[in-house]
Amino acid sequence: MSDSSWGVPPQSGYWGPTERGPVQGAAPAGPAYDAPQAQQTRPMPIVPDGPAYAGDQDDDRGAARLSGPLFREETPYPAPIPTLNPTQSPSQSPAQNHSQNPEPMPDAPQPAPAPQKKSAGRDLSAAIGVGVGLGVVIVASLFIYKPVFVGVVAVAVVVGLWELTSRLQERKAIKAPLVPLAVGGAAMVVAGYVRGAEGAWVAMALTALAVLVWRMTEPPEGYLKDVTAGVFAAFYVPFLATFVALMLAAHDGPWRVLTFLLLTVVSDTGAYAVGWRFGKHKLAPRISPGKTREGLLGAVLFAMVAGALCMQFLIERGSWWQGLLLGLAVAASATLGDLGESMIKRDLGIKDMGTLLPGHGGIMDRLDSLLPTAPVVWLLMVAFVGSV
Numbered sequence: 007m008s009d010s011s012w013g014v015p016p017q018s019g020y021w022g023p024t025e026r027g028p029v030q031g032a033a034p035a036g037p038a039y040d041a042p043q044a045q046q047t048r049p050m051p052i053v054p055d056g057p058a059y060a061g062d063q064d065d066d067r068g069a070a071r072l073s074g075p076l077f078r079e080e081t082p083y084p085a086p087i088p089t090l091n092p093t094q095s096p097s098q099s100p101a102q103n104h105s106q107n108p109e110p111m112p113d114a115p116q117p118a119p120a121p122q123k124k125s126a127g128r129d130l131s132a133a134i135g136v137g138v139g140l141g142v143v144i145v146a147s148l149f150i151y152k153p154v155f156v157g158v159v160a161v162a163v164v165v166g167l168w169e170l171t172s173r174l175q176e177r178k179a180i181k182a183p184l185v186p187l188a189v190g191g192a193a194m195v196v197a198g199y200v201r202g203a204e205g206a207w208v209a210m211a212l213t214a215l216a217v218l219v220w221r222m223t224e225p226p227e228g229y230l231k232d233v234t235a236g237v238f239a240a241f242y243v244p245f246l247a248t249f250v251a252l253m254l255a256a257h258d259g260p261w262r263v264l265t266f267l268l269l270t271v272v273s274d275t276g277a278y279a280v281g282w283r284f285g286k287h288k289l290a291p292r293i294s295p296g297k298t299r300e301g302l303l304g305a306v307l308f309a310m311v312a313g314a315l316c317m318q319f320l321i322e323r324g325s326w327w328q329g330l331l332l333g334l335a336v337a338a339s340a341t342l343g344d345l346g347e348s349m350i351k352r353d354l355g356i357k358d359m360g361t362l363l364p365g366h367g368g369i370m371d372r373l374d375s376l377l378p379t380a381p382v383v384w385l386l387m388v389a390f391v392g393s394v
Contacts, residue, residue: 132364148260156199156251160192163244165369167191169360170239177354182236186216191244198248199255206248213240249380253387256394258322265316266383269336270376273309280304294348302341309333321391328390339382340375347374
C-alpha cells in the first residue's frame with residue numbers, strides 16, 4: 007500500500023502552494039511530520055464531524071477507520087458527541103439534541119381520547135314526530151268509527167306485505183306473489199272483524215290456495231321456495247294482524263286494542279330506555295347485538311306496571327293482578343317478535359325493511375313486536391274478561 011493512500015506527504019517535504027493537494031478522504035499531515043518520520047509513523051485519521059457511518063454506504067469509509075496489519079479488529083471510533091442545542095432540554099437524548107425539530111418519544115404517554123356519548127342510532131326527533139302522528143291517526147280512527155280502524159289495519163298489512171316480498175326478491179331472488187297476498191291479507195282482516203275467528207281461518211286458507219295457483223302461471227323453477235315464502239308471509243303479516251280485528255269486535259273493543267298498543271309500546275320503550283342507559287350483558291348477540299338483558303328487565307317492569315293500570319282502569323271486569331300477568335306476557339312476546347324480525351333481516355342482510363317512516367324504517371319495522379303480541383293479548387283478554 008502506498009504512503010499517499012494514508013495521507014503521508016511525498017518525499018520532497020511539504021506541499022507548496024503550487025503542488026497537488028492531499029488524496030481525497032485522507033487526513034492531511036501536519037508540520038510535525040517531516041519526510042523521514044512520515045515513512046515510520048502513520049498519522050491518526052481525522053474523524054469527520056458528524057455521526058458515524060452506518061448502513062450499506064461505501065463512499066470513503068476507509069479514511070475514517072483504523073486498518074492495516076497492526077489492527078486485526080476493525081473497530082470504528084465512537085461517534086462524536088453533538089453539541090447541545092440551547093433551545094432543548096439537557097435531559098433529551100443526544101439524537102434528539104442533534105435534531106432541530108425533535109419528534110416525541112415513541113413511548114411518550116398520549117392524552118386519553120375524550121369519552122364518546124352513547125348514540126341512539128336513529129333520528130330521535132323524526133322518530134318521535136312520526137310516532138306521535140301515527141298515534142293520533144290510530145286513536146282517532148279507533149274511537150270515532152271502528153270500520154275506519156279496520157281499514158287502517160288493512161292498509162298497514164298490505165304495505166307490510168309489499169315491503170317483505172320486495173326484500174325477499176331483492177336479497178334472495180324469492181318471488182312471493184304479492185297480488186294474492188295483498189288481496190287475501192286485506193280480506194283476512196275484514197273477515198276477522200265481521201265473522202270472528204272462523205272467518206279469519208277461512209280467509210287464511212283461501213289466501214294460501216290463491217298463492218299456490220297464482221304462482222303456477224310462471225315457470226316451475228323456484229316454485230317451491232316461492233309458494234313457501236308466500237304462505238309464510240300470509241301467516242306472518244295478515245293472519246297475526248287479524249287478532250287485532252278480533253279484539254276490536256268486542257263491545258269494549260277500542261279499549262282492548264288501546265291496551266294492546268299501549269303495553270307493546272311501553273314494553274319497547276322500557277327495553278330501549280333501560281338498555282341504553284344500563285345495558286351491559288347481551289341478550290342475543292348473534293341475532294340482535296343491541297339488545298341486552300337489562301333492557302329485557304326494563305321491558306318486563308314497564309309492561310307489568312302499565313298492564314296493572316290498564317286492566318284496573320280501562321278494561322271492564324279487569325283486575326290489577328291480571329294486568330301484571332298480561333304485562334309479563336306482552337314483554338316476552340314483544341321481545342320474541344323483535345328478535346324474530348331481526349333474524350329475518352340478518353338473513354336478508356339489511357338493517358330496515360323499508361324507508362317509509364323516517365326515524366323508524368319501514369312499516370314492518372314497527373309491526374315486528376305488534377304482530378306476535380296480538381294473539382297473546384287476545385287470548386288473555388278472552389281468558390280474563392271474556393270475548394264479548
